[in-house]
Amino acid sequence: MHVRETTSAPLYRELADDLRDKILTGVYPRTSKLPSEAELMQDTGFSRSTVRRALATLADEHLIVTERGRGAFVADTPHFDETSHFFGSFTAQSAAQGGELTTRTVDSALVPANVLPELPEFFCTAPQSNLVMLTRLRYLDGTPLCIETAYLPETFSGLLEADLDGSLYQVLREQFGRMPAGGRKEFEVYTASQRDAFLLDVERGAALMLVTDFVYDTDGQPLHVSQRIMRTDNAKYVEQIG
Amino acid sequence: MHVRETTSAPLYRELADDLRDKILTGVYPRTSKLPSEAELMQDTGFSRSTVRRALATLADEHLIVTERGRGAFVADTPHFDETSHFFGSFTAQSAAQGGELTTRTVDSALVPANVLPELPEFFCTAPQSNLVMLTRLRYLDGTPLCIETAYLPETFSGLLEADLDGSLYQVLREQFGRMPAGGRKEFEVYTASQRDAFLLDVERGAALMLVTDFVYDTDGQPLHVSQRIMRTDNAKYVEQIG
């Protein structure tokens, strides 16, 4: 196993990135056993402390779980796939596990930052400057569940041509080398506009939930703002913490 | 400085608990500088790795921030005080920072676990066995904002006589030695019952937000379930992540 030596990132980070890649791409499938610390030391030439720190990073991200005397295993929970958002995910009340989630892109364009009042401040940009906007509609078993609109800096304009029916985070990681690291969520109750009512197939004025993520990347730079308008009659929002 | 030696907890945990106490009780006030790693090594006799691991724990909890070349400082954000919940907090749209939050206890009693269908499973208990229930009403500048109902195992029945107009977590920590460590939150939209309408001073059937926390302690034991019914016209729910 070779960890790239050309960068100046800490060794434990190089190893963590390497292992994370292998987990996310399925080289280490769900619930499979990772190489032991001793094996990773041999493979990389790193000390045990460094190897352990890399594993601790992945454990913090809930990508692996460790068991004393047995080893480290890829976590059984879904990762950053298309069903999960920034540390939160939908769960349908009816078909909690089995339901099939699909995504369709409704709109993608460059828009001025002042379409939402919070955007210029978050992105540290002028109100008239452009942001990349991506609007996607998510379905659970064919029923519209959620309208998701993401805003990103103009440097991500390549996303306008990308295939975004999968995970936004996967594209950001693989094509732009950016990873979400922190931020905040806001939860509000919201009444459906005519457009929302049409897309989600509910009555105009129905009670919906509005969840907004403000997300920074690992360098502390603003990465994206995502706003989700959700139906509340057939789903609730669940978030794992700790 | 003496870290208690009688327990069998890891050294880094002893030191972290010790420092956390000093931060939460104001011995190290907000934004003040902590002793340097070298000083903590001298005070405790621990190695630098152990000291650093303790500090990393507090950094993970956002109680301190470290700055290379300068030192470690107590974070400037409010901690587990009465305005904050499990890693989330209310923010009034109007009086985001200045508003005054007050709390009144509405009810406290032993109730059977099956008052909510999720409780028996979470607490691993029989549906008829008792739980401690605490219902509190929270006001922002005198206006009712939120009905909060907490459920805890019967071992906490001492809480029925406790003064709970402050922080529940503070009482749990100081009187029971228990700390929240993880869990999940669920967000739903909810229509006001007659009782909710009365307590929150809204129309019956108004759209409210229902936030439920399922929280485990540091030993992995079920600690409490808290359900908050919130008005949505004058406040939104904000959560820091990462």
Place this chain on the structure above:
DNA sequence: TAGTGGTCTAGACCACGGG
């Protein structure tokens, strides 16, 4: 018993901040 992860130590070098 052999292999695993959990804790801890002593020491090294580096990068950054401030006097």
Place this chain on the structure above:
DNA sequence: CCGTGGTCTAGACCACTAA
């Protein structure tokens, strides 16, 4: 320059799991 936190090493002992 010195003191600070950030990274890394080599080695030790322990507790737990499984064969």
